Structure formats: C-alpha cells, structure tokens
Amino acid sequence: xxxxxxxxxxxxxxSGTSVKIECRxxxxxxxxxFWYRQFPKQSLMLMATSNEGSKATYExxxxxxxxxxNHASLTLSTLTVTSAHPEDSSFYICSARxxxxxxxxxxxxxxxxxxxxxx
Amino acid sequence: AQSVTQxxxxxxVSEGALVLLRCNxxxxxxxYLFWYVQYPNQGLQLLLKYTSAATLVKGxxxxxxxxxxxxxxxxLTKPSAxxxxxxxxFCAVRITGANSKLTFGKGITLSVRP
Numbered sequence: 001x002x003x004x005x006x007x008x009x010x011x012x013x014x015s016g017t018s019v020k021i022e023c024r025x026x027x028x029x030x031x032x033x034f035w036y037r038q039f040p041k042q043s044l045m046l047m048a049t050s051n052e053g054s055k056a057t058y059e060x061x062x063x064x065x066x067x068x069x070n071h072a073s074l075t076l077s078t079l080t081v082t083s084a085h086p087e088d089s090s091f092y093i094c095s096a097r098x099x100x101x102x103x104x105x106x107x108x109x110x111x112x113x114x115x116x117x118x119x
Numbered sequence: 120a121q122s123v124t125q126x127x128x129x130x131x132v133s134e135g136a137l138v139l140l141r142c143n144x145x146x147x148x149x150x151y152l153f154w155y156v157q158y159p160n161q162g163l164q165l166l167l168k169y170t171s172a173a174t175l176v177k178g179x180x181x182x183x184x185x186x187x188x189x190x191x192x193x194x195l196t197k198p199s200a201x202x203x204x205x206x207x208x209f210c211a212v213r214i215t216g217a218n219s220k221l222t223f224g225k226g227i228t229l230s231v232r233p
Contacts, residue, residue, distance in 0.1 A: 043225045093162050108221060110163040
C-alpha cells in the first residue's frame with residue numbers, strides 16, 4: 001500500500017528557533033499534499049494545501065509567514081515552523097493525495113505525524 | 120459546504136460487545152465518507168470508505184459501516200470489540216472533485232473494558 005513518511009517523528013526546540021518537518025510519499029507521486037495540526041484530544045485542523053511547484057494555499061487563520069510550506073517535488077513537502085513559540089507545540093500530520101489514472105477517484109494517505117514541543 | 124457530526128466524545132464497551140460509533144453528515148452533493156482510526160501518537164489509518172458503490176461497506180479489523188442517505192448517517196459498527204480496538208475514531212466527508220478536501224468530525228474515543 002501507499003506509504004507516507006514524516007521526519008522527524010518528534011522534535012524539541014527552543015523558543016525562537018525554526019524547525020523543519022519533512023513529508024515524503026515513498027512509493028507514489030502525490031498530486032497534492034496537505035498539512036494538518038492536531039491538539040490533544042481534538043480533531044485534525046487543516047492548515048494548508050500544496051501542489052507541487054506552486055504556492056501553498058493556507059486556511060483562514062493560519063499564518064503563512066510562520067508556517068512555511070515548500071512542495072519541492074511530487075514526493076516531498078516540507079513544513080517549517082519559524083520563530084517557534086510554546087503555543088506552536090502540537091502534533092503535525094501530513095497527508096498526500098494521488099489520483100489513479102484517468103478516473104476521478106482520489107486517495108489520500110496520512111503520515112505518522114510529528115510531535116513538536118517548543119520549550 | 121460539507122460537515123460531519125460525531126455525537127459524544129467517548130464510548131466505552133466491554134470486550135466482546137457490539138461497537139457502534141455514530142456519524143451524521145451534511146453535504147449539498149453526494150459525498151464520499153470515511154472512517155479513520157488513530158492510535159496514540161500515530162497518524163490516521165483508513166478503516167473504510169463509501170464512494171457511492173455499495174451502501175454497506177466492509178473495512179479492516181472487522182469494522183463495517185452503512186451509508187443511509189435518508190438518515191444522512193454513516194455509523195461504524197463491529198460485532199465484537201477487542202481490546203486492541205481502543206483508539207480515537209474519526210469520521211470524515213469529502214465531495215467529488217479535484218479541489219475537494221476532507222472535513223473531519225471531532226472524533227470519538229473508544230475504550231474497551233476487559
């Protein structure tokens with residue numbers, strides 16, 4: 001089956017520093033990648049949608065200058081949390097979507113998540 | 120716009136008992152519906168999905184769900200709960216189209232008592 005990986009799986013950083021999270025589709029090319037944020041005991045909140053080679057589309061209320069998304073290729077997207085603060089501590093999950101052939105069926109696969117703790 | 124409602128935040132069942140997790144959706148067009156499971160500190164795993172084919176959908180780990188248009192529901196069931204089923208369960212909806220996005224419910228925590 002399709003596999004999406006994230007690296008690192010957990011990271012601790014100091015307030016004011018930046019941290020980069022990688023998301024890779026290992027055995028397929030993703031037409032679109034999504035970044036979600038999840039607070040404890042809550043649902044996934046979509047942060048942004050990115051297509052390879054174009055700028056990410058951010059959801060309302062998400063600071064694009066703070067959460068930089070780069071979709072460098074059809075298999076790699078990165079999320080950089082800039083000037084991190086303790087309130088940015090969260091579980092970040094990426095997801096990759098692929099369309100099969102000429103059909104209109106899209107499948108979306110999720111990464112294992114990255115736990116970010118800002119001290 | 121589409122949405123899903125998962126009533127309640129926590130369901131507790133005994134091992135071997137029926138599992139029923141409720142999900143109601145709202146969509147102006149025929150939706151695709153999904154159930155995902157999340158174990159602690161892990162990503163989401165697809166349990167099953169409805170994409171306008173059979174209304175009774177069978178998924179992994181013995182779970183199934185039935186799409187009922189008249190009730191706008193897509194409840195998840197499993198005849199006999201296992202301790203390993205304890206996790207967070209999310210219902211999600213998406214409409215067809217290249218730019219459609221998954222909309223998640225708030226999730227339900229399933230506990231299984233020995």
